[in-house]
Amino acid sequence: MDAQLPNKLVKLQLAVGQDQINTFAALAGDYNPIHIDAEAARQSGMSNIIAHGSIALNLLWESIEQSIRTTASPSLNLEVRFRAPVYVDEIVETGGRRVGNGHDYEVWVSNQEGSRVIEGTLTIES
Amino acid sequence: MSVTRTDSGAAAPNGEPWTFEKFEVGALIGSSLQRVDDEFIESWDSIYGVTDRNGSLPYGVAQLLTMKAYAEVVQPRPPGNIHATQKCRLNSVPVLGREMKVSVSCTAKYIRRNRKVVDFGVEISDAESGQLYAASTLEICWAV
Numbered sequence: 078m079d080a081q082l083p084n085k086l087v088k089l090q091l092a093v094g095q096d097q098i099n100t101f102a103a104l105a106g107d108y109n110p111i112h113i114d115a116e117a118a119r120q121s122g123m124s125n126i127i128a129h130g131s132i133a134l135n136l137l138w139e140s141i142e143q144s145i146r147t148t149a150s151p152s153l154n155l156e157v158r159f160r161a162p163v164y165v166d167e168i169v170e171t172g173g174r175r176v177g178n179g180h181d182y183e184v185w186v187s188n189q190e191g192s193r194v195i196e197g198t199l200t201i202e203s
Numbered sequence: 204m205s206v207t208r209t210d211s212g213a214a215a216p217n218g219e220p221w222t223f224e225k226f227e228v229g230a231l232i233g234s235s236l237q238r239v240d241d242e243f244i245e246s247w248d249s250i251y252g253v254t255d256r257n258g259s260l261p262y263g264v265a266q267l268l269t270m271k272a273y274a275e276v277v278q279p280r281p282p283g284n285i286h287a288t289q290k291c292r293l294n295s296v297p298v299l300g301r302e303m304k305v306s307v308s309c310t311a312k313y314i315r316r317n318r319k320v321v322d323f324g325v326e327i328s329d330a331e332s333g334q335l336y337a338a339s340t341l342e343i344c345w346a347v
Contacts, residue, residue: 089251097250104246105267107274121282130286131270132250138263139251151262153293159286197288 086144086173091136093128101132126165133169133186140171157197220281223319223345226309233276234306265337269325272305283346291339302330319345
């Protein structure tokens with residue numbers, strides 16, 4: 078399977094608008110005001126509404142799935158750190174590169190400024 | 204709702220917000236039963252775009268069910284918590300229409316750099332067969 082694994086993961090972009098946040102809030106049952114109300118977000122120390130961290134993390138899962146779906150059934154270990162919030166109307170993009178020739182990847186999600194909001198490692202088990 | 208919750212988890216002792224002191228390491232906090240349906244897929248696709256999966260669910264459904272169960276079971280939570288890290292082992296993708304049991308436990312709590320930190324273990328398994336789909340650890344900086 079090693080030779081079939083890609084050296085880079087598929088890059089995906091997502092514009093995180095309020096519509097996406099609202100839809101995700103309904104899916105996750107998480108209506109924390111910091112995801113919906115700008116004033117509530119500011120009272121929590123944020124400069125604006127922030128998206129659920131899982132919106133960006135699930136974009137990374139989408140990237141992983143699109144990258145390996147045809148070559149491997151999932152037996153995966155993903156470890157990530159949430160480094161920064163994603164604000165409403167930001168654009169996030171996934172990235173991932175294989176480390177060496179093994180089953181390990183460095184993975185991340187960046188905002189439009191190029192700052193990583195999520196980063197971590199992925200291991201695809203054979 | 205697109206993800207159907209059919210059972211509830213535990214409430215915090217005496218209904219007050221969970222505090223760092225109240226968590227018991229090793230204890231099951233609660234679980235919920237969830238089933239993913241077509242409406243879920245429509246909502247998911249409206250965010251991430253339509254992908255032909257031949258009837259299977261997106262890998263990320265495990266992440267979503269993990270967070271949904273955590274949000275349902277660990278109630279009420281104080282404001283100001285920060286989700287710092289997450290580890291997920293995905294064994295297989297949950298199956299459309301199957302009932303899944305999602306269990307939430309406290310696996311550790313500690314002080315790090317003057318912050319209270321609680322680790323939650325979340326397991327997604329088939330409610331009937333017990334097959335384990337995914338196991339995650341959420342590291343949450345707890346506010347109080």
